[in-house]
Amino acid sequence: MDILDIIGSALKAGLRPETAYISLAAIGLNIHFGYTGLLNFGQAGFMAVGAYGLAIPVFAFEASLWVGLACGITASVIFALLLGYPTLRLRADYLAIVTIAAAEIFRFIVRATGLREITGGSNGINGFSSGFYEANPYTSSVGFELGFLDFNYTAREAWVMTVGWGIVLTGIAFTYFAINSPWGRVLKSVREDEDAVRSLGKNAYSFKMQSLVIGGVFGAIGGMILALAQGSVQPSPVDLGPTRTFLAYAALIIGGTGKLWGPVAGSFIFISLLSFTDTFIRSAQAEGWIDESFIAPNEVGIARFVILGIALMLLMTFRPQGIFGSKREMALDV
């Protein structure tokens, strides 16, 4: 077993498209939760709305990918308005309940057999991404090797990564400008105390709604990247269900909530660690260090989440503010 190789492949995995779309979902959550204090437990719902919004027009109505893009974003805005309208006047926990429920409702609706012509039912939708890959400027694999580091990606991956990471950087730039403005100041103030904001003549409800919409659109774009990267949309709980939401939350918390680079760094670390534990356990098994009666080969996928879960708990105990968070700010929470 070569530990450097395992690290190398973990870092390579950390740059894959999956990190980019989890980053986008986490950037959205950072605007919701990190800056505005909105507890959105249905980010996967926004991703699903974006993914299906992109795929359905192409699949069922033979529209172009651009139409799908516009549909996905519009749909996510409507989704945010629908969720926000009844709940944003209430306490934060109501939004949490409504978002997680709405995300699941959406996923079960698109799974419905009656909608198979439009949404593909439980099989999901394939073959909507050809337009995207036709535009791929890369013809062969892209990347470089440097010692134990091997950053070679297939042309397909490289194209999704270019677009995905490009949008992530745009998202970071957007967050930077938006948060460091008077608008962002109001958002942070809403997070601290809504009534104080109201008493100073700002419509807290409207700012919360704007935050919900914008963070939701980031989630939806993340969902679109996911759909394009996989070349399919599946209504599965892992892809576009609660698991996805909590992966994004885990990434955000690892990186640091309310910090500009928190969601991106957190996603990178999270995906790299997942890949690392996975490869590590497998090669440890190959070396005979871990007995198969302890972790069977088909249990590796589960075991890595157990290990990562423990790591997350340790992080929360010893560095609750995340990688980028400041301890001083965290101590103010009480």
Add this chain to the structure above:
Amino acid sequence: MSRSEAPAEIESKPGATKPDPILKVSGLVRQFGGLKAVDVEHLEIERNKITALIGPNGAGKTTFFNLITGFDQPNAGEWTYNGHPMKALGPHQMAKQGMVRTFQLTKSLSKLTVIENMKLGAANQVGESLGKALLPFTWKKQEAEIERRADALLDRFNMSHMRSEFAASLSGGQRKLLEMARALMAEPEIVMLDEPMAGVNPALTQELLGHVKELREEGRTIVFVEHDMDVVRDISDWVVVMAQGQIIAEGTHAEIGANQEVIDAYLGRHHDEEMSSDKAQESGTESFSQSEPDENSGLEKESNDE
């Protein structure tokens, strides 16, 4: 002196009409189940005066504040501000029109610095619309102006040294100062202070009192809830007394001290009967007798006479 300024023509009775009211409240009722927390028949607040709202615990003072600033909805009643009906407006709309309040439990924005807290207070900020927020050149100039104003106010409230600290690291008294200063950033016409002096040390209280008086000199109207009778005596032009949700008395501080209804509300109607007289004086009249040592307030007379 503030008290001598109070117009003589205003009658000292609940619901008295005033020559130039900024705020007019009528028939305001707020019920919590069977309890009428607020039941105000009529109240006018005179412009450019400091009005104190006093009353025993549970009298409905804070609920009344919440109602007229839009933070709570009344079961019935109307109120006008500068002649405009306010009932249908939300709290932020009222604040926009110039009626800004502070809270009994301070609402400082813990994880924002003091200066950011201040800057939030400014009204009509261009950069608060998302479209403009992304274009810094549209709001940088206004921001600089706001920051200048915020610094000037912080200086006036002796808070400049805390400028870059998180609001969470301020003491309770400093938070009161910050909240008041922040409210002023909105350039309100009427400032409603809910127990501004509670938990503030005496030296700081003197400072705050000075600031409140300055506000009146600037032409603002101040309404404040307070329990400390020294404070009430020191700065109020007019005192409104609430008990069990109703306005039971209005008048200058001296008149209120002599009002039998007020004494009953504070001490209970039978305060002078069962209890030994010196005990009653100790527990209840303390605040009044302290506040008016030289004027020999009516309250003391009343309880001594009996």
